[in-house]
Amino acid sequence: GAEAVALASELKPDVAFLDIRMPVKDGIAVAGAIGDECHIVFVTAYDEYAVTAFEQGAVDYLLKPVTAERIAKVVVRLQARVTSPPVDLAGVLRQLAARDTGGPLRWIRASLGNSMRLIPVDEVCYFHAEDKYTKVVTTSGEALIRKTIRELFDVLDPEVFWQVHRSTIVNLRAIARVERDYRDQPLVFLKDRPEPLTVSRTFAHLFKTM
Numbered sequence: 001g002a003e004a005v006a007l008a009s010e011l012k013p014d015v016a017f018l019d020i021r022m023p024v025k026d027g028i029a030v031a032g033a034i035g036d037e038c039h040i041v042f043v044t045a046y047d048e049y050a051v052t053a054f055e056q057g058a059v060d061y062l063l064k065p066v067t068a069e070r071i072a073k074v075v076v077r078l079q080a081r082v083t084s085p086p087v088d089l090a091g092v093l094r095q096l097a098a099r100d101t102g103g104p105l106r107w108i109r110a111s112l113g114n115s116m117r118l119i120p121v122d123e124v125c126y127f128h129a130e131d132k133y134t135k136v137v138t139t140s141g142e143a144l145i146r147k148t149i150r151e152l153f154d155v156l157d158p159e160v161f162w163q164v165h166r167s168t169i170v171n172l173r174a175i176a177r178v179e180r181d182y183r184d185q186p187l188v189f190l191k192d193r194p195e196p197l198t199v200s201r202t203f204a205h206l207f208k209t210m
Contacts, residue, residue, distance in 0.1 A: 008034040014082050017062070020044045031089055039086050041074055045105060045147070045155055059089065063109075065146040104157035110136050110143035117143055125174040125193050127152055129167040139192040164188060165200045178207050 008016055008030075016038050018027035031040045042061040060074050060081075108119040119136060128135045133144045134152065153163050163169045164186075176191040178199075186199040186207040199207060 004030045005033045008038065013038050015039045015041060015078055017041045017043055036086065039078060039081060040089060041078070045151075064151070104160075105152075105155040108136055108143075108145060110145045112141075112143045119143065121156065122171075122173075124171055125190055126168060126170040126197060137193065162203070162206055164203045164206065165198055166202070168197055170197055 004016070004018065016030075016034060018030050018040060020027040020042060027042060027044075031042070034040075040059065042059065043064065043066065044061060045064045060077055062070055062074060104121070106121055108121060108124065110117050110119055119138065123138045125137050125139060127149065128137065129149045132146070134147055134149060136143045136145055149163065149167060149169060152169055153161075156169065160172055161169050162172060170188055170190075174190050174192065176189045179187050179189065181187055185201070186204055188197040188199060190197070
């Protein structure tokens with residue numbers, strides 16, 4: 001974040017793409033520092049509150065996962081705006097700061113067949129990566145997202161969600177018990193799902209006291 005402010009001062013870009021979550025100085029703080037000098041496009045995971053704030057303030061934004069199609073649409077809008085003064089971000093930044101968008105992810109936007117569904121993160125039992133997708137598993141079913149396990153781990157509440165395998169993150173509130181297999185490796189059993197989850201050696205230390 002701090003580096004972004006320095007680069008904007010040096011390079012004087014017409015447009016800056018800012019992730020709301022950045023180290024040291026988040027995207028909201030960076031936008032407050034450089035928003036009078038260039039047009040801002042916010043990049044964020046789906047957050048109903050943030051999206052509403054952006055749309056009310058006529059601010060451009062990109063939802064993760066970012067695709068070429070979404071970027072193309074933003075570029076078309078920017079081409080019409082770039083010769084005009086930047087949008088006044090003051091109101092939008094106040095809304096975002098008041099809501100503390102630096103907090104953990106609260107909603108997941110997932111594919112369910114041919115439809116999209118908003119899933120509260122609290123309802124997720126676990127996430128499991130498969131090929132190009134990540135499976136979102138709840139007590140009532142499964143859905144797919146394109147976000148990686150690493151990306152999810154960065155935005156989930158670490159006091160509620162633990163990574164237990166390179167391909168799996170589990171909701172601690174969904175755990176019924178932890179047992180050890182014949183190799184003395186932990187196996188996680190869930191309250192409302194039949195399948196046990198394998199804990200890899202890398203993350204076995206998390207369950208040492210169990």
